[in-house]
Amino acid sequence: MSKIRAAITGVQGYVPDYILTNDELSRMVDTNDEWITTRTGIKERHILKGEAQGTSVMGIEAVKGLLEKTGTDPKEIELVICATVTPDMMFPDTANLIAYGAGLTNAFCFDIAAACSGFLYALTTGARFVEAGAHKKVIVVGGDKMSSIVDYTDRTTCVLFGDGAGAVLLEPDDSGNGIIDSIHRSDGSGAEFLRQKAGGSRHPASLETVTNQEHFIYQNGKPVFKAAVAGMTDVVEKVMARNNLTVDNVNWLVPHQANRRIIESVGKGIGFPEEKVMVNIHKYGNTTAATLPLCLWDYESRLHKGDNLILTAFGGGFTWGATYLKWAYN
Ligand code: UT7
Numbered sequence: 386m387s388k389i390r391a392a393i394t395g396v397q398g399y400v401p402d403y404i405l406t407n408d409e410l411s412r413m414v415d416t417n418d419e420w421i422t423t424r425t426g427i428k429e430r431h432i433l434k435g436e437a438q439g440t441s442v443m444g445i446e447a448v449k450g451l452l453e454k455t456g457t458d459p460k461e462i463e464l465v466i467c468a469t470v471t472p473d474m475m476f477p478d479t480a481n482l483i484a485y486g487a488g489l490t491n492a493f494c495f496d497i498a499a500a501c502s503g504f505l506y507a508l509t510t511g512a513r514f515v516e517a518g519a520h521k522k523v524i525v526v527g528g529d530k531m532s533s534i535v536d537y538t539d540r541t542t543c544v545l546f547g548d549g550a551g552a553v554l555l556e557p558d559d560s561g562n563g564i565i566d567s568i569h570r571s572d573g574s575g576a577e578f579l580r581q582k583a584g585g586s587r588h589p590a591s592l593e594t595v596t597n598q599e600h601f602i603y604q605n606g607k608p609v610f611k612a613a614v615a616g617m618t619d620v621v622e623k624v625m626a627r628n629n630l631t632v633d634n635v636n637w638l639v640p641h642q643a644n645r646r647i648i649e650s651v652g653k654g655i656g657f658p659e660e661k662v663m664v665n666i667h668k669y670g671n672t673t674a675a676t677l678p679l680c681l682w683d684y685e686s687r688l689h690k691g692d693n694l695i696l697t698a699f700g701g702g703f704t705w706g707a708t709y710l711k712w713a714y715n
Pocket of ligand 1: 605699
């Protein structure tokens with residue numbers, strides 16, 4: 386019997402029905418399918434339409450599907466952590482609203498805001514509660530309604546983002562599988578390059594912040610691109626080295642989906658063959674905290690018990706990290 390680890394024992398994603406294509410975007414701003422495809426790899430993204438529909442709507446669907454497919458009684462869930470930077474409201478946390486909507490009446494709940502690294506941070510946090518023996522069934526959700534903070538007149542950001550949510554169930558595992566190691570980093574100097582300026586305590590919502598369009602995402606893409614490639618490459622190499630892993634015995638690299646060129650630079654730079662790198666950015670765009678669980682959901686049928694996976698992400702903050710886990714089921 387090896388030490389108790391937290392293993393992912395189920396994954397479920399949810400994306401809204403409405404598909405925003407590159408062609409539709411090219412009728413909204415001065416862009417075209419060729420630019421978007423070659424510069425980002427994105428073909429379409431899903432958008433949550435309708436009045437008063439927040440991130441929790443997608444999280445609830447993902448959690449309900451997860452409970453159903455894993456045969457889990459909602460009352461057994463003891464903790465829900467939701468990674469998001471597009472919460473339904475400032476408080477209560479979206480995790481609370483998801484638990485309420487999915488009937489998880491015995492869970493305590495909180496959010497983690499670490500932008501595109503949010504799911505990775507939340508996964509590590511949830512895993513600690515399981516490893517410590519505090520909780521046996523923990524749900525980690527990554528979800529964002531990026532369309533709620535995207536300026537659809539800004540061609541440099543509006544082509545990039547989409548809406549979605551993914552959820553995983555964490556349970557104790559003593560067979561050697563589960564989450565083995567993580568490295569997390571952050572650097573607040575990155576706020577200059579990627580941020581949503583207003584709406585917090587420094588610049589509360591006002592007529593002026595709305596007029597100045599300060600509630601939208603601002604990104605200076607080039608420095609973020611460079612920092613993302615350097616940051617993810619560094620932590621993936623470090624986590625592999627300290628666990629005696631090579632590209633031969635890692636089955637899958639699971640990278641945050643912000644730009645296909647970033648994914649390729651990180652993968653090729655470390656030496657991963659293309660077929661070991663999960664990519665679904667063409668279907669969903671950048672769904673921020675949802676990209677990693679949506680990748681696991683899309684590739685679930687190709688994963689085997691004991692497979693070595695390296696998850697990595699980079700995002701606003703800056704925040705970044707890498708997690709090594711052994712997949713726990715077939
Ligand atoms: O997930 C959170 C972390 N975020 C990221 O990892 C994103 C990192 N950054 C990126 O992915 C890339 O920097 C972008 C996709 C955002 C931009 O790609 P780029 O290759 O860095 O392009 P650029 O910003 O240097 O722009 C090149 C040209 C510019 O025109 P000029 O100045 O050369 O005439 C832009 O105005 O492309 C123009 N451009 C566009 N053209 C058509 C920018 N956006 C568009 C567009 N359609 N949508």
